[in-house]
Amino acid sequence: MRPVVSGRFHRFFYDHLLNYLLPLAAVLAALVVGGLILWLQGVSPLEAYKAMFLGALGSKNGIADTLVKATPLMLVGLGIAIAFRGGVINIGAEGQLIMGALLVTYLGVTFGERLPGGLGILLLLLAGAFMGGAWGAIPGWLKARLDVNEILSTIMMNAIAIQIGYYLLRGPMIDPAELAAGTNIPHSARLPKNLDMARFTDVAKALGFTKRARELGLEGYTAQLYGVLAEPTRLHVGLLFAILMAVLVYIFLWRTTIGYKIRAVGLNRHAARYAGIPVERTMVLSMTLSGAFAGLAGAVEILGLHHRMFEPTAVSAGYGFTGIVAALLGGLHPLGIIPSSILFGGLLVGGDKMQRAMQVPQVLITAILGLIVLFVVSTDYFKRRLQTRRMVEEEVFFEKESGGEEVEEALS
Amino acid sequence: MTQELTLAAIIIGILHSGIRLATPYLYAAIGEMFAQRSGVLNLGVDGIMLMGAFMGFFVVYQTGNLWWGVLAALMVGAFMGLLMSVVSITLQAEQGISGIGLYMFGLGLSSLLFKTVLGTVEGVQGFPELKFQITSIFSLYDIPILGPIFFNHSILTYLAFLLVPLAAFILDKTTWGLKIKAAGQNPEAADSLGVNVTVVRYVAVTLGAALAGLAGASLSISLLNIFQENMTNGMGFIAVALVYFGSWRPYGVLAGALLFSTVNALQLWAQVLNLPIPSDVAVMLPYLLTIIALAMPFRRAAQPAALTRPFTRGEN
Numbered sequence: 001m002r003p004v005v006s007g008r009f010h011r012f013f014y015d016h017l018l019n020y021l022l023p024l025a026a027v028l029a030a031l032v033v034g035g036l037i038l039w040l041q042g043v044s045p046l047e048a049y050k051a052m053f054l055g056a057l058g059s060k061n062g063i064a065d066t067l068v069k070a071t072p073l074m075l076v077g078l079g080i081a082i083a084f085r086g087g088v089i090n091i092g093a094e095g096q097l098i099m100g101a102l103l104v105t106y107l108g109v110t111f112g113e114r115l116p117g118g119l120g121i122l123l124l125l126l127a128g129a130f131m132g133g134a135w136g137a138i139p140g141w142l143k144a145r146l147d148v149n150e151i152l153s154t155i156m157m158n159a160i161a162i163q164i165g166y167y168l169l170r171g172p173m174i175d176p177a178e179l180a181a182g183t184n185i186p187h188s189a190r191l192p193k194n195l196d197m198a199r200f201t202d203v204a205k206a207l208g209f210t211k212r213a214r215e216l217g218l219e220g221y222t223a224q225l226y227g228v229l230a231e232p233t234r235l236h237v238g239l240l241f242a243i244l245m246a247v248l249v250y251i252f253l254w255r256t257t258i259g260y261k262i263r264a265v266g267l268n269r270h271a272a273r274y275a276g277i278p279v280e281r282t283m284v285l286s287m288t289l290s291g292a293f294a295g296l297a298g299a300v301e302i303l304g305l306h307h308r309m310f311e312p313t314a315v316s317a318g319y320g321f322t323g324i325v326a327a328l329l330g331g332l333h334p335l336g337i338i339p340s341s342i343l344f345g346g347l348l349v350g351g352d353k354m355q356r357a358m359q360v361p362q363v364l365i366t367a368i369l370g371l372i373v374l375f376v377v378s379t380d381y382f383k384r385r386l387q388t389r390r391m392v393e394e395e396v397f398f399e400k401e402s403g404g405e406e407v408e409e410a411l412s
Numbered sequence: 413m414t415q416e417l418t419l420a421a422i423i424i425g426i427l428h429s430g431i432r433l434a435t436p437y438l439y440a441a442i443g444e445m446f447a448q449r450s451g452v453l454n455l456g457v458d459g460i461m462l463m464g465a466f467m468g469f470f471v472v473y474q475t476g477n478l479w480w481g482v483l484a485a486l487m488v489g490a491f492m493g494l495l496m497s498v499v500s501i502t503l504q505a506e507q508g509i510s511g512i513g514l515y516m517f518g519l520g521l522s523s524l525l526f527k528t529v530l531g532t533v534e535g536v537q538g539f540p541e542l543k544f545q546i547t548s549i550f551s552l553y554d555i556p557i558l559g560p561i562f563f564n565h566s567i568l569t570y571l572a573f574l575l576v577p578l579a580a581f582i583l584d585k586t587t588w589g590l591k592i593k594a595a596g597q598n599p600e601a602a603d604s605l606g607v608n609v610t611v612v613r614y615v616a617v618t619l620g621a622a623l624a625g626l627a628g629a630s631l632s633i634s635l636l637n638i639f640q641e642n643m644t645n646g647m648g649f650i651a652v653a654l655v656y657f658g659s660w661r662p663y664g665v666l667a668g669a670l671l672f673s674t675v676n677a678l679q680l681w682a683q684v685l686n687l688p689i690p691s692d693v694a695v696m697l698p699y700l701l702t703i704i705a706l707a708m709p710f711r712r713a714a715q716p717a718a719l720t721r722p723f724t725r726g727e728n
Contacts, residue, residue, distance in 0.1 A: 037521070041528050089508040148706045149656065151455060151508050155649045159699040167692035321516060328509065361527040363641070367520030370459070373513025374495070377505035384504075 022383060023329045026375035027343070034368040038360065048358050055353020056346035060227030062353070064200075064235040067228075068305060070345030072097070072297040074242040076323030077330060077337040078249045079136075079293030084332050085253060086286025087266035092139060092154025093294035094320030095161030098312045099135040100128035100295025102165055104302045105309035106173060108191035117194040124195065125241075125299050132295015133288045135161065140287025144280035150287065158320065165312030173309070187310035197236045197304035204230035236304035243338060245293070250334040262286050294320065318366070322348065325369050328376045344369070420557070422681065427561045429677035430670060431569065435635060436461070436627040436644075437669035438572040440651035441658070442579045443623025445665055448655050449583065450616035451596035451609075451718040452500055455511020457624045458648025459518020460492045464625025465632040466522040469639040470529065472536045481633050482568075482626065489625020492518060493618035501613050504722035515648070523641040530639070538637035539566035568626075568634040575623075579662040592616050596716035599723040609723045624648065650702050657705040659714040668705065675701055 035045030056066050076093045083090035104124045112120060139157055142148035169186035178185055204210075209230040213223035228235065253259040264272040265282045273279045301315060302308070309315060326344045330336030351365035440457050447454045464485035472481035492514065499510045544552035544563050552563040583589040594602035595612040603609050627648075632639045650672060658664025679694040 037524070091512060142703070142707060146707045146709070148703070149653075151512075152649060152653045152656070152706060153703050155646065156653075156699040156702045159646055160696050163692045163696040163699075167690055170692065171690070321512070324509070324512065325516075361524050363520045363523040363527065365520070367517050367524060370513045370515065370517030370520055373516060374499050374505075374510060377510045377513065378499050378503040380505060381503040 018383060018386065019331055022379040023331065023340075023376060026379055027329065027372055029375050030368050030371035033371050034364060037364070037367070043358060043360055048354055048360055051357040052347075052350030052354040055357070056350035058224075060224040060231060061233055062349060063224065063228045064233035065349045066342065066346040067239050068234050068236070068345070069348050070341040071236075071238045071242045071304070072301055072317075072319045073323050073326045073341040073344055074239075074246060074337055075297035075300060076294050076319050077327040077341055078242075078245060078334055079132075079290040079297075080324050080327035081330070081332045081334060081337060082249065082253070082262065082293070083286050083290035084327065085266045086262040086283060086290075087269060088140065088143065088283050088287050088290075089151050090136065090139075090154055090287060090290045090294075091151050091324070092136060092157045092291065092320070093297075093323050094316045094318070095154070095158035096132035096135045096291040096294035097298040097301070097316045097320055098158075098161045098165050100132035100298030101302050101309055101315050102168060102173075102298075102312075103131040103295075104128045104299045105188050105191065106168075108195050108302070109173075109189050112192040112195050115195070120195050121197060121303055124303060125296060128295045128299025128302075129292040130295065132298060133292035136291015136294070137284060137288040140284040140291075143287070144284050162312045165309075169309060169312075175308070185310075188308050190308045191302065195303060196307060197238055197300070199232070200229055200235040200237070201232045203237065234305065238300040238304035241300065242341075245296070246334045246338050249293075253334065258285070294323075297323075322369060325373055325376075328373060422685070424557060424560050426674065426677045426681050428564065429680060430674035431561065432565055432635060433673035433676050434669045435569045435572045435630045436647055437651055437654060437672055438575060438666065439623045439627035439630060440648055441654040441665045441669055442575050442662060443620035443627070444652055445579065445620070445655045445658070445660060445662065446583075446592060446616045446623075447620035448719055449596045449660055449716055450592045450613045451599060451716055451721060451723070452497075452613055452617050453507045453511065453652075453720045454493070454496055454500075454514075454617055454620060455508060455649070455652060456492065456496055456514025456518065456621075457511075457627075457651050458644050458646060459515035459522075460489050460621050460624040461518075461628035461631075461644045461648045462522040462642065463492055463518045464489045464628030465643060466526055466628075466639055467625070468629030469536060469632040470525070472538070472633050473530065473533055476537075478539055478633060482629060485625040485629030486622045487625070489628075490618050490622040492625070493621025494614075496621060497614045497617045501610060501617070501722070504724070507720045519642060526639055526641065533639075535638045536633060538632075539568055539634040541566055542570075566634045568630045572630070573666075576662045576666045583662065588612075588615075593716075595723075596718055599718050599721075603723070603725060613723075624651075627651070646699070650698060653702045653706055656715075657702075657708070660716060661714070672698055672701065 038045045038048050056062050107127055139150045139153040142153055143150040173188045175189040213226045218226050261277045261282050265279050322344055326341045330340035351362045354360050355362045467488040468481040468485035471484040496514050499505045500507050541564050553559045591607050591612045595609045599609045654665055654668040657668040675698055679697050682689050682694050683691050
């Protein structure tokens with residue numbers, strides 16, 4: 001038997017350290033395999049990763065873009081976490097995001113000018129959440145009532161949403177200017193400017209930071225960091241909104257009765273039913289909320305970044321899948337999703353920069369993301385095993401105190 | 413164009429395309445059926461198909477030998493299957509998610525390899541259509557109506573249809589089939605009777621994935637003779653759904669594959685004939701049909717009882 005003295009470290013290790021170390025190991029392993037693929041193609045992995053790292057974090061525009069991409073990832077990831085915690089697997093965030101973005105664009109273009117800015121943005125965010133939620137509720141309902149595998153139905157709903165998007169953007173929602181020019185590119189008109197979400201630079205100006213870094217005498221990386229906050233970049237307040245949502249989802253899942261029910265259903269459906277929780281209704285609710293967050297991501301992308309809808313797959317940009325990876329790496333914990341979304345935002349931006357600097361196609365990132373998923377779900381196994389071990393060891397300790405010897409026998 | 417085509421020609425055309433397009437669905441769905449019957453839900457089929465499509469295309473482009481291409485696709489599929497097995501069987505990962513990881517890996521890697529290794533290659537000479545020349549003046553293709561429907565396909569299409577009775581035979585008449593079914597239905601009982609559940613599942617998943625690789629190659633070196641990024645466009649996921657739709661039976665899968673490929677053919681012909689359906693809406697049909705098919709109530713009882721449930725000796 002190991003001495004009892006190490007107990008405190010053990011507990012700390014199992015409870016905290018392991019939860020951070022294993023995901024990081026998974027990312028590292030995926031990057032190593034990605035590096036191997038690069039090396040086999042005659043590209044220096046170190047050079048490529050250096051280009052990626054500097055591309056994502058080396059300049060104010062890189063950092064700003066990383067955070068801009070982290071924003072939809074965070075919102076999608078929160079939705080994924082709600083679904084997974086509730087025992088349903090939502091692969092449909094792509095479609096939910098697209099549907100949300102479509103409704104927001106339609107309403108914004110049609111009624112936007114009559115809406116006062118702040119209230120308009122708030123209403124449109126709600127509309128995006130509503131539409132995404134409705135698109136998520138369908139597979140949720142199909143699962144609860146007809147036992148339809150939600151993984152497959154959500155994937156099909158993605159394909160349907162993409163086609164609806166193309167149909168609307170080539171037909172009823174097409175930009176009149178585009179129609180007049182006769183080029184027939186599927187994109188909508190621009191939303192009125194009063195519905196643009198504020199950018200960081202606007203906020204900084206309103207707070208009195210009107211000077212540029214050079215004027216303040218800042219140099220080097222400090223100047224870049226200052227630039228992210230105060231100089232014109234693409235960074236918008238959607239990021240703060242997403243972080244606020246993460247905190248709210250944390251409170252919702254761990255401090256409210258409904259959140260508790262969702263988690264109970266996810267942990268053990270049968271026990272939850274036995275305890276009187278309406279399992280089917282809760283599953284539909286998890287799926288609806290999950291879709292609502294993806295729809296919210298679509299709304300934020302339109303209002304904060306694009307200001308118009310164009311090719312559906314270019315707007316969703318794979319966030320529905322990358323969001324799953326972000327949620328998994330964040331341990332399906334709302335507060336863990338914040339840093340992991342920023343990590344993957346950086347990976348996406350860095351991948352883009354790497355493509356330009358080293359002629360390494362950006363799709364490498366998709367492959368690396370896939371590997372991260374595989375490694376993260378694999379490490380669950382080690383976590384489970386180590387935790388079982390710990391439980392058994394604690395039992396031994398307890399039994400020893402009370403003089404029992406059977407468990408020790410069982411261990412050997 | 414519309415006026416020149418008689419109704420008979422259109423119907424023949426639709427049925428011919430229906431049989432042709434069933435090829436990738438059959439390989440992928442029969443392969444997935446074996447995996448699911450052994451208790452493993454492999455959701456990475458689409459990614460495996462893409463890898464198979466690329467490898468088949470690449471090898472045919474390099475060697476000019478079509479059968480080397482088929483072998484390469486089978487091998488890369490099997491390799492992806494082994495990866496899935498390690499993650500889902502040995503490491504007991506949540507199968508709904510590990511499959512998505514495998515899909516993303518296959519999607520990314522196949523696109524990456526295509527861009528860096530081939531880049532600008534347009535197409536290859538794929539498997540030719542067989543017309544079954546019996547004598548110098550007569551081929552089966554010349555039989556009116558039936559000829560143009562049934563006797564104008566590539567060898568990979570015929571092999572795909574032959575796979576169905578073969579799969580039924582393996583599943584129902586061989587010891588291996590029994591072991592696979594036992595591993596998916598009641599792994600504990602199978603284990604107590606001396607069946608190595610882990611090995612059986614490894615074999616079923618790897619074999620199924622090899623067939624998924626071939627399914628991809630059937631697109632890139634037989635049906636279309638090109639490779640494009642994400643050229644399967646979700647076909648692999650539909651194949652997984654076909655296994656549900658076909659109640660985990662080879663002939664059920666066959667019926668489903670034919671239904672889907674015919675709907676696909678209808679949708680393509682609707683565009684050719686300029687029917688007044690927006691193409692964006694027509695493309696939606698197969699996906700909509702998949703959801704409806706999954707909601708059908710008659711299949712429920714046939715689901716392998718231990719599907720997605722990992723097995724550990726000595727537990728339960």
